[in-house]
Amino acid sequence: MTLVDEILEKFHKKHRADLEYLIPLAKKVESAHSDKPECPTGLSDFLMKFQFELESHMQKEEKILFPMIKSGQGSMAHNFETPDDACGSWTALYQGAQTNGIYWNRK
Template identity: 45%
Template sequence: MQFSEATQQGLNRSQHQWLKISTNEVVDYVLERFHAVHRTQFPEAIALARKVEEVHADEPLCPTGLADHLAFMFQELEGHMLKEEQILFPMLRNNTHPQGPIMVMESEHEEHEVAIQKIAKLSHNFSMPDDACGTWRHLISLVREICDDLQDHIELENNILFVPEEVRAGNCCGGCQ
């Protein structure tokens, strides 16, 4: 996927550097780097998982149930991202930090983390036979990437985006939020 120059710059930022970035820039980054990417990763992974499960059902390391789990997870994630895009992000862009919606998103992030753990379980900790076909190898690589991306996405939102700019800049203790 081709990223904008701003997103390219964000790929190598440390958490300390993210603390100094405006909310609007963080939102733009999340939308391009994570939301758009998840929307391409999941359909591809679901298709690959269905194919691997169909062709290699009798293999001991076959990731049986992974396609259905990914499909369910994508449906949940899509709903989550839409809530962010349509409700929370516009509020954040207008310098409003609504604790209720943020708490809902953080709770859903915890559910996503449980779903990530289930991917690891269903994929036998990202294992495959030594002679696995190219489709299976690509699937394992992609689900590992999905898990890493989701964890980075959650961390950036919870630790940076959902923290008011004044708190991130050290101008407020956050107690009145």
């Protein structure tokens, strides 16, 4: 199993399943216990907004980033190897991008 497959299985699939379970549950709790001050009023709305944003992020990964990685294009910018005469800023840029899992397709 590749790292991409693990991310899809362990995170994307799990996040989707968890939110599909939690949102209706939050609505049920809010509906049944709205008269109590401790009730997590607004949690279902928050979870729905979170689900929308997270789904957008995951879709970008699944449609753009992951196919690029699987096709071998995920190691652009010369695998983040700077030339011998690279300045400190260039070196820091590549180190920071690589550390943060940023992939760039130079055109």
